[in-house]
Amino acid sequence: MDLKPNPYSGHFKAIGLKTLLSKRRFIFVACASLLLLSITCFSTFLRYTESPTPPPPPVTETPEVVESVEKPTEVPVDPYGPKTVLKGDPTVSFRDNLLPNVNYITSWVSAGWTNDVMTYMNLIYLGLITDRVPVLPEFIPSHIGGHVPPIPFGEVFDVPRLRTELQKPVLEWWEVKQHGSGQFDDLGCWNIWQSVQYREPYPRPSRIPNDLKLDISYTQAPTWVKLIPDYEHDQHSLFSSLATLAFPTMREKSLVPPLPSPQHNVSLPPDEHMLCYDYLYYVCSHQPFELEYDYSPAWRYVGQFMHFTPKLEQLADEYVRRAFGLPSDAPVPAFISVHIRHYDFETWCGEVPIYDCFAPLPVINRRVQEARDEIYTRTGHVIKHVMVTSDERNATWWQEVAQLGWFTPDHSSTKDTYGDWYPVLIDAVIQSQGVGFVGTDRSTMSIIAAKRTESWQAGPTRLVLWGEPGADDH
Structure with missing residues (x-):
């Protein structure tokens, strides 16, 4: 079958060719334009990446030149210091410095320095x-x-160290009330003394309330605070009994009419904010004079943390070096310390002659040798030096001490140089510095020195018995 010829075929061929050529020119121009734009953008990118210099800052006023100031060193806050439990610096009246949400406790002393420490x-x-x-x-x-x-x-004991080791605040009165304040503050306190002994029908006397300008109104404590009821030969009370008076329930049950104060003639019940007792020497947890025992809570939880100030320790080192004939920069050799108390114990000897009452030096030397032997057994160290402190005034006795090769601190100028307190303070530090200790039975100075030696030096201790011939035979 023959196909019929398309009368438009030649025309569409001509038109399609022209259109195609036009489209190709458009595409070429577009591609060229895109290529040129891409090259331009890439060049710009390279220019900025190769030259990262930021644009100049905006124009501002010229700043004032300020000299550099060194930042002050921050003083660490004592977490148990006075600033945490007081409003601020000492005040004329102690009450103005107390925080309302903190309770306080105080007491007075009047029995000789070592007893006052206790x-x-x-x-x-x-x-x-x-x-x-x-x-x-x-x-x-x-x-x-x-x-x-x-x-x-705080001139004797390192209070910041005590606070740190206890992890509890401890204050001195001069931190609370201005030293030398002339204002008498009224204060109600418990009278313990009149309830534990039967010779003095009044609170325990002390000069401290007057020194602190405190006008005290005393309330007698109940008789059940006494350790041994109706026993006249002991004056001890119990920590637990006294502690109950610090709380509202037992306090309210124990109130009786208070005595009027000496200055303002006011009668006040025991204060609940600043709790106070007249005298706390004769206090125990189990039995009288328990400090010398290993279980003593007052020693375990407080006494062993009452270290002497670094100033006192350094001063004692100087006295020991001079006694040993050493230069001031020489290390202090290990020594055994000895405390012999005689002078004020003579009245306890009664009718026994002094030379029979007190232990003679050969007896004391035997105890010193026991301490030496124990130290050698424990450590293998031989201790040659012995340092003696004593209130003995007999020159012949001191000559016999020297003949044993023992030493003693020279206090001939101590009072003139440092003051009347320092002979006893230096002796107390020396007694605690020995790697072993030999002391006098019934002397609280010896007893507390022995506790320090055991706790601080892990050293052996002995207390020499006395009172009659052969008292320390063993």
Whole structure:
């Protein structure tokens, strides 16, 4: 079959060719334009990446030239210091410095320096078990004469270290109330003394309230605080009994009419904010005079943390070096310390002659040798040096000490150089520095020195018995 010819075929061929050529020119121009744009953009990109210089900052005023100032060193805050439990610096009236949400506790001393140390130890421990902040007065010179000024607790013992080791606040009265303030503050306190002994029908006397300008109104404590009821030969009370008076329930049950105060003639019940007791030397947890026993809570939880100040320790080192004939920069050799108390114990000898009453030096030397032997057994060290402290005034006795090859601190100029307090303070530090200790039975100075030697030096201790011939035979 023949095909019929298309009358438009030649025309469409001509038109299609022209159109195609036009389209190809358009595509070529478009591609060229895109290529040129791409090259331009890429060149711009390279220019900015190769030259990262930021644009100039906006124009501002020229700043004032300021000299560099060194940032002050920040003083670490003592987490148990006075700033945490007081409003601020000491005030004229102690009440103005107390925080309303903090409770405090205080007491007074009047029994010789070592006994007063033990009294403050008991005060701090009572503060621990009643959740109160102890406020410690000064030491008064009851053993060296009333003409001598008191000495602050913190001049003898390292209070910041005590606070750190206890992890509890401990204050001194001068941190609470301005030293030398003339304003008498009224304060109600518990009278313990009249309830535990039967010779003095009044609170335990002390000069401290007057020194602190405190006008005290005393309330007699209940007789059940006494350790041994109706026993006249002991004056001890119990920590637990005294602690109950710090809480509302037992306090309210124990209130009786208070005595009027001496200055303002006011009668006040025992204060609940600043709890106070007249005398805390005769306090125990189980039995009288328990400090010498290993279980003593006052020693375990307080006493062993009452370290001497670094100043006192360095001073004692100087005295030991001079006694040993060593230069001032020489290390202090290990020694055994000895404390022999005679002078004020003579009245305890009664009708026994002094030379029979007190242990002779050969007996003391035997105890020293026991300490030497124990140290050698424990450590393998031979201790040659012995340092003797004593109140003995007999020159012949001291010559016999020298003949044994023992040494003693020279206090001939101590009072003139440092003051009346320092002979006993330096001796106390020396007694605690020995790697072993030999002391005098029934002397609280020896007893507490022995505790320090055991706790701080892990050293052996002995207390020499006396009172009659052969008392220390064993």
